[in-house]
Every structure is written in structure tokens, then in C-alpha cells.
Amino acid sequence: MCIGIPMQIMAIDDRVALCREGGQQETIDISLLCDLKEGDWVLVYKGAAREYLPETRARQILQAVQALAAIRDGQDFEHFFADLIEREPQLPEHLRN
Structure with missing residues (x-):
């Protein structure tokens, strides 16, 4: 399995970029x-940026x-999903009623 980071x-510099995540560069x-700039976030798979990310x-x-x-x-992991705790799942708009 491959996970994008x-x-x-x-x-x-031309078609390559120095990127970081945490302490890793x-x-x-x-x-x-195209149209990337310093400070932008990208989703990286196997050494290549595949998608721009907000x-x-x-x-x-x-x-x-x-x-x-x-x-x-x-270790405990629930705190990583604080935005989901005590929230009811919502159906996509097209599946409601």
C-alpha cells in the first residue's frame, strides 16, 4: 500500500521542489x-507531487x-480526530430524502 504524505x-527550482514535513526534507x-509557489502544500507519492492541497x-x-x-x-489516537467525536455521520446531499 502506498500512502500520500x-x-x-x-x-x-524548475520542475523540482525542496519540500518538508515535520523535520524531514x-x-x-x-x-x-503547475503554478506552485513556496509555502504551498502538495500530496507526495514516491517522490512526486501528485496533487495541490489546501x-x-x-x-x-x-x-x-x-x-x-x-x-x-x-498509543491513544482519538485526539487526532477531535472534529469527529460526538458528531453524527451525515449522508451526502444527493442521498438525503
Whole structure:
């Protein structure tokens, strides 16, 4: 299984970018996307940016990845999903009534 990791662009040089997530930095191929700038967030799979992400979505994905790590390590993970606790699931608009 391959998991996309959100990374923030720190610098761009032609079709590659220096990106970071936490303390990790990588040079990422950004040739599949256009109009990126420093500070933007991208979803990275196997060294290539595949999708532009709004910052709020990037942070949600990072929290989910951190929750997986907590579960793997036998730690508490519910706090990563605070926005879902005590919330009733909602049907998509087209399935209501």
C-alpha cells in the first residue's frame, strides 16, 4: 500500500521542489502540477507531487497519518480526530430524502 504524505514547498527550482514535513526534507518532482509557489502544500507519492492541497486538508491528512502511527505504537489516537467525536455521520446531499 502506498500512502500520500502532505509536504510543504520550501523552494522551487524548475520542475523540482525542496519540500518538508515535520523535520524531514526531500527534493520532490513537481512536473505533474503547475503554478506552485513556496509555502504551498502538495500530496507526495514516491517522490512526486501528485496533487495541490489546501493547508487545512494537508493538516487533516497529517493528523490521520499521525493517528496511524499512534495506533501502530499502541498509543491513544482519538485526539487526532477531535472534529469527529460526538458528531453524527451525515449522508451526502444527493442521498438525503
